[in-house]
Amino acid sequence: MADSYHHGNLRQALIDAGIKIINESGEESLSLRKVAAECNVSHAAPYAHFNSKEELIEAIKSSVTDQFMEELEAGVAECATAEEAILAMGRTYLTFFSRNPDYFVFLFGKQNINAHLQMNKDYKNDYPPFALLKRMYRLYLEEKGIEKSFEEQEIDLIKIWAMVHGMASIACMKGVKTSFKWNDPDERLLV
Amino acid sequence: MADSYHHGNLRQALIDAGIKIINESGEESLSLRKVAAECNVSHAAPYAHFNSKEELIEAIKSSVTDQFMEELEAGVAECATAEEAILAMGRTYLTFFSRNPDYFVFLFGKQNINAHLQMNKDYKNDYPPFALLKRMYRLYLEEKGIEKSFEEQEIDLIKIWAMVHGMASIACMKGVKTSFKWNDPDERLLV
DNA sequence: GCAATAAACTTGACAATGTAAAGATAGACG
DNA sequence: CGTCTATCTTTACATTGTCAAGTTTATTGC
Numbered sequence: 001m002a003d004s005y006h007h008g009n010l011r012q013a014l015i016d017a018g019i020k021i022i023n024e025s026g027e028e029s030l031s032l033r034k035v036a037a038e039c040n041v042s043h044a045a046p047y048a049h050f051n052s053k054e055e056l057i058e059a060i061k062s063s064v065t066d067q068f069m070e071e072l073e074a075g076v077a078e079c080a081t082a083e084e085a086i087l088a089m090g091r092t093y094l095t096f097f098s099r100n101p102d103y104f105v106f107l108f109g110k111q112n113i114n115a116h117l118q119m120n121k122d123y124k125n126d127y128p129p130f131a132l133l134k135r136m137y138r139l140y141l142e143e144k145g146i147e148k149s150f151e152e153q154e155i156d157l158i159k160i161w162a163m164v165h166g167m168a169s170i171a172c173m174k175g176v177k178t179s180f181k182w183n184d185p186d187e188r189l190l191v
Numbered sequence: 192m193a194d195s196y197h198h199g200n201l202r203q204a205l206i207d208a209g210i211k212i213i214n215e216s217g218e219e220s221l222s223l224r225k226v227a228a229e230c231n232v233s234h235a236a237p238y239a240h241f242n243s244k245e246e247l248i249e250a251i252k253s254s255v256t257d258q259f260m261e262e263l264e265a266g267v268a269e270c271a272t273a274e275e276a277i278l279a280m281g282r283t284y285l286t287f288f289s290r291n292p293d294y295f296v297f298l299f300g301k302q303n304i305n306a307h308l309q310m311n312k313d314y315k316n317d318y319p320p321f322a323l324l325k326r327m328y329r330l331y332l333e334e335k336g337i338e339k340s341f342e343e344q345e346i347d348l349i350k351i352w353a354m355v356h357g358m359a360s361i362a363c364m365k366g367v368k369t370s371f372k373w374n375d376p377d378e379r380l381l382v
Numbered sequence: 383g384c385a386a387t388a389a390a391c392t393t394g395a396c397a398a399t400g401t402a403a404a405g406a407t408a409g410a411c412g
Numbered sequence: 413c414g415t416c417t418a419t420c421t422t423t424a425c426a427t428t429g430t431c432a433a434g435t436t437t438a439t440t441g442c
Contacts, residue, residue, distance in 0.1 A: 006408065006419055028301075031399060042421045044401080049419090053400065108360070109300030110219075158361060159354075166357025169299070170349060197390055197437060222428060233392045235430080240390090244429065 011049040011059075013039045018060045027106050032056065058119050064103055069128050071096055076132070082140035089133060090164045094171060101172040108169075130161060202240040202250075204230045209251045218297050223247065249310050255294055260319050262287055267323070273331035280324060281355045285362060292363040299356075321352060 017038035033043040050056040075092040079085040097104040208229035212221050224234040241247040266283040270276040288295040
């Protein structure tokens with residue numbers, strides 16, 4: 001299918017090229033025309049698959065999020081208890097974004113996640129990583145036989161998320177090395 | 192000085208116009224030419240005061256950070272103890288960015304703070320809000336007569352910062368209403 | 383006071399970019 | 413085979429950051 005008029009799988013190729021460019025030279029330098037050139041198609045070819053630059057970026061975000069989710073789920077899968085799983089998630093969160101800080105800015109900077117959520121129907125209501133944390137947390141409560149009101153649960157979830165996300169933010173911003181640990185007995189968050 | 196060839200105080204006018212545009216239509220739509228037009232000068236006039244668009248943006252960031260610092264310090268000034276001051280900082284942090292979420296993305300999204308720090312010699316080493324927190328925290332340790340190693344102190348500071356920053360991030364991203372509270376006895380972070 | 387110099391601003395130009403419109407190509411399907 | 417439709421190209425245009433050269437005003441040295 002090489003050198004043919006039709007690319008074959010241009011849509012995915014554009015997404016991959018976009019990721020490559022972001023990794024190599026950052027999001028600012030990502031242009032539709034460069035992405036098209038990278039795929040050896042004309043500069044307007046992407047418009048057959050995306051209605052705007054923004055749509056391509058959304059697709060790339062989804063792709064990166066998928067990759068992130070794979071790592072999170074792989075880490076969780078190795079855990080025997082929900083408690084361990086939550087700790088593993090925190091570690092994966094930090095290592096994933098420490099390894100490629102550009103992704104952090106790309107996913108959470110600029111446009112907010114909410115906009116991304118609304119454009120992507122696959123995410124029902126929650127951002128997938130957050131949904132996973134929610135499941136693990138509920139499982140954790142079950143395992144420990146802890147009863148909490150809905151509000152208390154939401155607060156705990158936000159607490160965990162804020163802590164990990166905030167630490168990832170610091171790690172990406174300042175290059176600080178951070179690790180994560182959570183001891184349940186008194187709901188304590190430790191670095 | 193109106194209608195004269197020389198504007199009089201174009202530099203500040205450009206910064207103010209930039210802030211206005213960001214507030215009205217977001218950072219993406221901020222262009223040098225629009226800023227110049229807003230000030231009724233030609234499109235290249237900004238280059239008499241800034242070497243690039245990036246430099247103007249850095250100046251705007253400094254301006255917004257100054258405003259943020261004023262609010263933080265105003266809140267701190269009303270507190271009798273360092274402990275209260277730290278709590279007040281957390282509240283100000285959240286209310287400031289809840290009130291104008293665009294500033295959060297503008298300050299912390301995209302380019303990281305580190306780049307901003309390096310460009311701005313006024314910030315010696317620490318980001319001013321972080322430096323303020325550091326001072327209050329040290330004062331807090333004195334007040335309570337607590338002795339901690341340097342490493343422990345750094346960890347505590349990152350913990351506090353991550354928590355508050357992470358919550359602000361959630362608030363800005365998802366419009367979640369959040370409040371902040373920190374009880375010292377067991378270094379507990381509560382939403 | 384006045385000439386020289388520097389600072390602030392304008393004009394014109396250029397390349398890169400997002401996007402739209404119109405046409406070309408090729409595979410799918412009757 | 414002929415038509416259709418999705419895919420891709422070409423051309424065109426407006427917006428943008430930036431530069432170079434010129435113009436205007438303020439400042440400084442004499």
